[in-house]
Amino acid sequence: MDATQSRPVRAIVLGAGYRGRAYAAYAVAHPDQLEIAGVADPEQAETISAPRYWHDWRDCLAARPEADIVFVTLPDALHYEAAMSALDMGYHLLLEKPLARTEAHCREIVATAVRRGLLVMTGHVLRYTRYFAHIKAILDSGELGEVVSIAHQESVGFFKIAHSHCRGNWSNSRKSSPIILQKCSHDFDLFHWWLGRKCRRVSSFGSLRLFRPENRPEGAADRCMECPAAIERDCIWSARKMYLEYGERLGYMFADTSRKAMEKVVEESPFGRCVYACDNDVPDHQVVNMEFDGGATVSLVMAGYTERNVRTTRISCTGGEIIGDGETLHICRFGCCDADLDATSGPFSHREHNPSRHGGGDFNLVEAAIRLARSGEAAEIRACTEGSLESHLIAFAAEESRLNGGRVVELK
Ligand SMILES: NC(=O)c1ccc[n+]([C@@H]2O[C@H](COP(=O)([O-])OP(=O)(O)OC[C@H]3O[C@@H](n4cnc5c(N)ncnc54)[C@H](O)[C@@H]3O)[C@@H](O)[C@H]2O)c1
Structure with a gap:
């Protein structure tokens, strides 16, 4: 029996944001099937439990950690470079969609994986x-x-x-x-x-x-917390309402959903901007x-x-x-x-x-990736x-x- 059949599949997570955490949660629920061998993230790597951490995905791959599959759950702009590096090192990939930002790069990732007999499963949950x-x-x-x-x-x-x-x-x-x-x-x-x-x-x-900027109400501020109360009160899109009142609907996007953390989101992050003053x-x-x-x-x-x-x-x-x-x-x-x-x-x-x-799609997708990665089919x-x-x-x-x-x- 192949050793990979009797031990959990080992995964590296590049990007411990919303998607990285969603897939890594499978290892907590099914430790007999999946083990997280390391996590790379500059800000929140430790929100996923693992024996090794890195700040950047490049440092992680440069260390060539022992793993079967790499979960690429980075921002879109980093997918191509990270995916190509991981494929070059012989890892299977669970690569979040979009595979890459251009058609040429998507085709190159898939052609490389096919040539090397490696898996690229994308997050089509x-x-x-x-x-x-x-x-x-x-x-x-x-x-x-x-x-x-x-x-x-x-x-x-x-x-x-x-x-x-x-x-x-x-x-x-x-x-x-x-x-x-x-x-x-x-x-x-x-x-x-x-x-x-x-x-x-x-x-x-x-x-x-x-x-669009031309739809901004007259007198509205660039950030919702600085907006005149008369305007903010009637604004459907107020960040204060979105993150401090609607709660549940967007909370799952953040690792820390405490009142204090969400107030910081509204006060300091790009999510506190007026919807008519974004790029x-x-x-x-x-x-x-x-x-x-x-x-x-x-x-x-x-x-x-x-x-x-x-x-x-x-x-x-x-x-x-x-x-x-x-x-x-x-x-x-x-x-x-x-x-x-x-x-x-x-x-x-x-x-x-x-x-x-x-x-249920997130877990079923991870399960399918694990099955394929260990099957060698x-x-x-x-x-x-x-x-x-x-x-x-x-x-x-x-x-x-x-x-x-x-x-x-x-x-x-
Ligand atoms: N399949 C789906 O349904 C679905 C849903 C949402 C997002 N996505 C995709 O998943 C990917 C991640 O989205 P998300 O919502 O988790 O975003 P996110 O911002 O929550 O997570 C991305 C993480 O990558 C980290 N990161 C940034 N630069 C890094 C670097 N150099 N090295 C290591 N980590 C780095 C960030 O700190 C962040 O924690 C995106 O490509 C997105 O399009 C897919």
Whole structure:
């Protein structure tokens, strides 16, 4: 028996932020399967328990720690360099999406991994949730016939569009990556996976409607805590309300959610800025139309201004349809509708025994990465690695189309 079969898989975590902590939590829940061998982060490495720490991912890899897999959960701009270095050293990768910020770099990472027989699994957690996997199982069963069209909406949530895509890390496409890649590579991954076919053509429109300097109320300050009370009180986007009152909705993004720490966030960090005085440029709404091999059409709406952060889906097949509101699936064969299936409770739930976010997807994804890394199954590893690229290619094509007035872009 290979030694890796009898001991936990050893992982190095590069970047101990929200994603690094989410994946590392698997080692706490399943110490027999995963061991964190070291963590690199300049600010919060020790929020993850490990025997070794480094300030920078470069120092960590230079030390060539004993490990099987590297979790790259760094800011987008660092993915390419860190991924290429780790692959050169022979580590498998759980590489957060986006794989890299340009199509050329994404292709290079995947080609390098394939050449070296290494795994690149990206953070497409949704296909690892019961809800979305159940859709896949129904489509694969053929019970509803062939998929003809999909209408899908990613509702970002008003709190998340302001936090991540106006004030936060993913607000400026030059510094991070286009929002359609950042937010919707998950959705493109679902379409590609559900249909089992490649996307051929894409067109897209979208823009930044609200968080622009010209929409700033007269007299508003640059930071919410310095804003005149009369303006701040009526502002939906006030950082004081977002981080000190809405609490739960954004708390999971921070390692320390004590009142004192969150006050510091509002008073000192970029998250305390007025939403009309940030250096943001990413769209707050975008639509993408796609045609897949075989003719199935898909439309995606990315909507920033919604109450909830949820994905809703309608899939029309030749013999029936699936309607999903993000929690419940209504599955109907034409002429004889089945009962609704609640995908977040009862037999479809992973919540009770899997406390991670993303409907259980985070843990299931880590589990799949561990299984592949220790299996040595060349064909499966290659399929997973190449599959990671597809969603990114659709996103890059969509952004190219949007920047060219909606021109149709053919995927190579
Ligand atoms: N799969 C998903 O659903 C999902 C969700 C959110 C974010 N992401 C992706 O995950 C990645 C991380 O996002 P996050 O939300 O965890 O961000 P984050 O800011 O919470 O975490 C990033 C961490 O990297 C650390 N870091 C920065 N420079 C470093 C360096 N030189 N060496 C070591 N560590 C360094 C930062 O200190 C920070 O703790 C991003 O690429 C993002 O796009 C994926």
